[in-house]
Amino acid sequence: MSAATALKVTQIGNSMGVILPKEVLARLKVQKGDSLFLSELPDGVALRPYDDEFAEQMALAREIMKEYRDVLRELAK
Template identity: 85%
Template structure:
């Protein structure tokens, strides 16, 4: 099920950000001080709770993509 919630970008100290409603925090199972992943998608972004195992996997994937850039470019053709 997909839900859309409009959030306003606001000044937070010297930065800007959005404040997530309690319902969104509960759904993500995160709270103050927790980290989130922002993942780019073709039609926007996804927000997910931080997962150390996933972070390690993503770093390994980035390393492989850097080392094998030419191979991946050829496969994409």
């Protein structure tokens, strides 16, 4: 796929949307039913198969759970 690909906005039911080429879906490693996340950037937008903020929160949660593993294990009893 080239650096820039034109996507046409089209009516999809009562909404508007764009159809992503299969090459883009393959690069994103997504398929029907998967979620994509749109992030606003200073110079446009980014479309990703994951949410950066959520990934950071989960990484922090994993660190906390690892640090307090014994406490969490006792609380689960």
